[in-house]
Amino acid sequence: SSRRNPKSWMDTEHRVILNVGGIRHETYTHVLKKIPATRLSRLTPNLANYDPVLNEYFFDRHPGVFAMILNYYRTGKLHYPTNVCGPLFEDELEFWGLDSNQVEPCCWMTYTQHRDTQDTLAVIESLDLDGDPPTQEEIAKKFGWEDDYYSGTLTRWQQIKPRIWSLFDEPWSSQYARLISCFSVFFVVASIISFMLKTHPTFRIPHIEAIFEARPIGRSQGGVDRDKWFVGLGKHLTVPHDAFFYIDVVCNVWFTFELIIRTIFCPSFHRFVSSPLTIIDITATSAYYFDVVLHVAVPGIISLYFPDFISIFCVLRLFKLAQHFSGLKILIQTFKASAQELLLLVFFVLLAIVIFAALVYYAERSQINPSNQFTSIPAGLWWSLITVSTVGFGDMVPKTYLGMLVGSLCALMGLLTIALPVPVIVSNFSNLYSHSQARAKLPKKRRRVLQA
Amino acid sequence: SSRRNPKSWMDTEHRVILNVGGIRHETYTHVLKKIPATRLSRLTPNLANYDPVLNEYFFDRHPGVFAMILNYYRTGKLHYPTNVCGPLFEDELEFWGLDSNQVEPCCWMTYTQHRDTQDTLAVIESLDLDGDPPTQEEIAKKFGWEDDYYSGTLTRWQQIKPRIWSLFDEPWSSQYARLISCFSVFFVVASIISFMLKTHPTFRIPHIEAIFEARPIGRSQGGVDRDKWFVGLGKHLTVPHDAFFYIDVVCNVWFTFELIIRTIFCPSFHRFVSSPLTIIDITATSAYYFDVVLHVAVPGIISLYFPDFISIFCVLRLFKLAQHFSGLKILIQTFKASAQELLLLVFFVLLAIVIFAALVYYAERSQINPSNQFTSIPAGLWWSLITVSTVGFGDMVPKTYLGMLVGSLCALMGLLTIALPVPVIVSNFSNLYSHSQARAKLPKKRRRVLQA
Amino acid sequence: SSRRNPKSWMDTEHRVILNVGGIRHETYTHVLKKIPATRLSRLTPNLANYDPVLNEYFFDRHPGVFAMILNYYRTGKLHYPTNVCGPLFEDELEFWGLDSNQVEPCCWMTYTQHRDTQDTLAVIESLDLDGDPPTQEEIAKKFGWEDDYYSGTLTRWQQIKPRIWSLFDEPWSSQYARLISCFSVFFVVASIISFMLKTHPTFRIPHIEAIFEARPIGRSQGGVDRDKWFVGLGKHLTVPHDAFFYIDVVCNVWFTFELIIRTIFCPSFHRFVSSPLTIIDITATSAYYFDVVLHVAVPGIISLYFPDFISIFCVLRLFKLAQHFSGLKILIQTFKASAQELLLLVFFVLLAIVIFAALVYYAERSQINPSNQFTSIPAGLWWSLITVSTVGFGDMVPKTYLGMLVGSLCALMGLLTIALPVPVIVSNFSNLYSHSQARAKLPKKRRRVLQA
Amino acid sequence: SSRRNPKSWMDTEHRVILNVGGIRHETYTHVLKKIPATRLSRLTPNLANYDPVLNEYFFDRHPGVFAMILNYYRTGKLHYPTNVCGPLFEDELEFWGLDSNQVEPCCWMTYTQHRDTQDTLAVIESLDLDGDPPTQEEIAKKFGWEDDYYSGTLTRWQQIKPRIWSLFDEPWSSQYARLISCFSVFFVVASIISFMLKTHPTFRIPHIEAIFEARPIGRSQGGVDRDKWFVGLGKHLTVPHDAFFYIDVVCNVWFTFELIIRTIFCPSFHRFVSSPLTIIDITATSAYYFDVVLHVAVPGIISLYFPDFISIFCVLRLFKLAQHFSGLKILIQTFKASAQELLLLVFFVLLAIVIFAALVYYAERSQINPSNQFTSIPAGLWWSLITVSTVGFGDMVPKTYLGMLVGSLCALMGLLTIALPVPVIVSNFSNLYSHSQARAKLPKKRRRVLQA
Ligand SMILES: [K+]
């Protein structure tokens, strides 16, 4: 066609040679003008990197990636190459003055995958999984004593404080810190095992003093006196073996001690108190003291039942182990990073169970069915959740043919509904986990490249 | 061999140099003739891009991808490169006049993966997940008033209609729209919670007026009169608490109001009425009115049982939430896009459960077994589905050794049969989900490249 | 070092320039001798592709891939590139006279992945999923009449036979064939539904003639006479409704008719008779006739129980649907291709259940436990399989603490043991499925590249 | 800006041309100084590979990969290319004197993936899955007779020993070895089937001699005499059928024979005795003899119960099959390689079940609930593990609404908690499995490349 043939148009003088790292790329000058305000659109022979002999511009950049850059000018479409790492390409884009956000939809996944990797790396960095002992300077910075440090006027207290803190908070910092961390783990585990075992009938003894319960009328009359009704020996009327009392005392003495030390020696009181682990610690410890006080103050039946209810907070201490096990840190981070997907999962599950609960309720009423267990839709919710999650306890089972059909659909569709968002969450976890594993294998200190 | 050695054949004058983007590719002239009617097969020195000095043809295209293009000529096989994005390669193919359908079987996956990505992107575009407020022009187009818009003769009604519509249908368009959308979600949730709770015994009160049921004979005699049999108080003879009546009234007033407003202000009545969400809305709302009418007209036992059966349609309103939650939109699209795989799943499951139901039925009859629960093959279908989906309620369990063997095979094979098509569906979902996530992170408006 | 510095060694006259597709690769002559008996080791200036002016050898091959080829000579290690398709690289290897089996262990996965793809493609080709109508020549070949076809002496029978055959065996060949295939599917489904429903109590009627059973002694005395004991009406003493008899007759008349037609018109009797589908067909049809004969010949109790046992073979007819649904074909192929992995799965499961059955048996006997359900290890096998597959019917449950510990380990380890080989099987399925989907979307007939 | 323009700076005399495998890369001399003590930082024109005519340095290396190497100098960031295999890139890094540990965080996954592949290959090599018969030299080395072998003074014993050993330990070495390995598998399977079947009531006969049990007081008085109390016939008072005694004798004679032969002919007694399979063998065999001795020595009730408890060790012989089935070897290696992930899984599960056990215990006590099955937290542990693993036996089920809510969360969160670490373990297995499959398909002996 005529548009293609004009010799003048195609003349070599309209061509421009770009020597990128030794490889000569060639295009038309007007192509480089297509994306204005970029390094290539502003090329003039006045530039230092223009070689008049060879009639070329020299750029000391990656020659392979430049083919993709130049292709953006040619076609107007920014595609990511898949033979180099995302950040490498983005560094090149930046050098050439291009915007990585202009990426074509077909390369969105390549683009976001790299962004996700960067997020993952940032999270892992923040987790402080197995740090090297910080330098004096870093410590001073953390405690906010930069001025004193640089002027060399650290007081004795300022020298001791960080040491005690790292003894209790940075298990990897020294031998003693590791010992204290073992103690800490031991007491957490001991207190939780004690908490669990003391509910077991084997470790409970019948309450020896006669138990009378105050009926509402009785209670209004007065304190703990003889005119209450005798209740007899029931399950509630047993108390845990005395040994558990002593275990709890020892554990809680340690927890209190640890909490006080940490409060005194923490770098920043505000940040320390507002951290989730401290809140857990304070809640669990004060729950214990509340329990003890209640036990002493109110000797009746309430003190027998209520206290072990409040001690459920001590289970939260399990999360304190996150300080010592990086796996738990990664689990918590995974759930944090997957908040949106977890919500999606819960939303999908709610959707499925509401629909199937309603269907099974009416399906089971479609036939005369004396052993109908689906007495209401809320009861059906429990059944459909247990079916959807493929647990299938079997405590409620549809008996009619229509109910079975609903149950079959529930089992299949539910399975799918749950299966859909799970891989997204799982992939968040494996990203975090595999990157943390990779980091653990590589040297911490990296050789720096000289800046010429 | 003689075929290789003839000097004349190999002579450089049979060679052709193709300068693609600065990189010189070289081949024999006859190679370019192998695929006729393409840009390269028609090369002649008369072309403007022929340089007689260097004896080469210049093309301003991606040099790396051209190696694959030229390889197609050389080997007669079209392979996709994996270091560049599919669409980039297809753009090159198009430029060189080649047909991407001629791709080799070994590259089918690369080829279709890119096609699937394009389908996914089209679906996400159509979902209108979080649009920018449309321009005046786009609105006029949507309502079919282009002529009036361009002539500037929009009536007052034509100016108000789109505003009201966006208030009710485009939650992101304004503050008020967001408020109305919250109202809408609230009433949907309220009506469904009310629907579920009113089936619960706690919220049901015994029906106070004496209930008589008409036996077939009694009914043939006449209307609702005293000579029917007294039935007594059963489960069916309770009615939900009055509060639910008022909740339902309020909710349905809103739904009716919303439906009327939407009907009046919709851009296209036909498209509005035929959309699945409108059909659900109309069905659910009319079911309510049908229920109310029935309740008033027929005061007997039927009105007590039948109405809450019809109200099951109100559960469908859950899908109205799709308007407000993009996750639900993606779920629905996933099931739409995976229709074929879902069918496959159902087909596989049917196959497995029919075979195992027949096997377990005869297996359980192979021994004398008084507690045999597998009384018929249809009953076995339920058992095998529940086993295959690994729910395992335990309401039916094989008792004989042969039955246990069948059950074992059913558990293992069924597990496999279900596991096979699920990943295909899951991957459809993650494609849609991850692309929608990627889109949400990227800027909506993209800088346009100048067309030189 | 001295080995690196000798000027003569490094002299350019020891260098060789290889112009591959326009890109000049350069190496030392001795490097090319490292792999003897290959195209590059035999290079001499006498070759036609040697250019004395430029002092280079020209090869019209892919320049990018050649970098990997040359690297094999340089390093002695054959690595696969990952930016081009496996077969493309292997074509190049073949051209250069290299053996793809010499691939380095780190590239085994790349290597086998491509082999697997080729296997998958071969399987899909053999499945004949949705063929084009074959040409006259192909038909003649299939029926073994090439000679008659080329001589043009096909008899009338030779012309009709393929048409009838394709009518019954190739549903896509014509409108009539599609109709007959629908009939076939309908009768298969009808016969199986009839088979299932006639076991259901609703569709069974009590056996009207008085039933007497011959006790061992009674039977030794003689035939079916009055001195047997009356047994009464039990479950076995019902017969299916007469309607099923007529349905079965109609279905089996069709199956017999189809089988006869196919036997007469099949291209090769031997191949037809030995195909699994024909064997299923013959078995199921003869089972029906055997049943009928038995029913007529032996009017006693045996004929009532035995016949419906034999009719279980009719369930196998489900696999005949594979002819009509490509999904089922792919499922069957998956299990064929995964035979080794299925064996592995069964082996792992057997290993796990034997160990856990033994452990739970002794664990449950460790405490005095009157409700012990684990009376023997074989009974424990059933429990551990049901636990390992996470079905968990709950018909057998450990009651002791030690048993619960074993159960917990069983649930966790079993889960893992099963989870391990499943993904391999799933990936076999998705390979087959996605390739078949890809093939369905691409044009069947491909443009041929001219052989210059 | 002024920093970019100084002509002298950009002058071509500050540029250096690196001809890598024929492709000319170009950069500034100061760039190569950025990473000191590497091959490129030490370039001088005195080197033999410097060509003064073309003013370039020649390196006979992969030109494509060098672009990434040079990019490291330019940007100071080491990225892995993804179009070539990891080891190929690392070989290049080594040649250029660079450290692969300096890889950028964004390429950690590429880096570790290759490391994992190498680990996998090392494991597979060590598994000795299907070896070729070793040479005489290798055998002599294995038995520590190198000196005798090279001096040619192998005694008759030194010639026979390896043959007998390979007969019993290397099933692939000869026909006879395969036969003996079949025997070995047969006896293992037979002994385990016997072990399982003899616990089954069908194969147990009532103990014929009258059984009296010694009450504590009775036992203190003396031996096995008549003044003990008669206990009666219970489950414990049955003995397995005599046939099992003979089966056990035959099996154990073989195992003893095998063990003795292996002990005599093993290459290294120390390594043989400390291998896990030998320990299993010795334990299981001695358990049998202990059982026999006990049975003969103590004829009372203890000998009836205790012996079959000890025989549980014979189940361990299943692991001896690993010698014969490579699948089992891979399973064991997977668990070894995934030790860390298994620990993580157990830790996550423990965390989840402790939390949910505590929650459900108090939830179920929140309402008056006479059928409460959650009597203690340890009992709740069993329930929450069975729920978390989605087995769901249904022996314990929450009855209160709060308990159901806890159960729902437990089913969903538990599902996730377990789903997270499983894919890591699964991927360890598929790596090992697929590499072992790949190895099996490739030729064992590889052509060696000549070292020029
Ligand atoms: K279950």
Ligand SMILES: [K+]
């Ligand atoms: K289950």
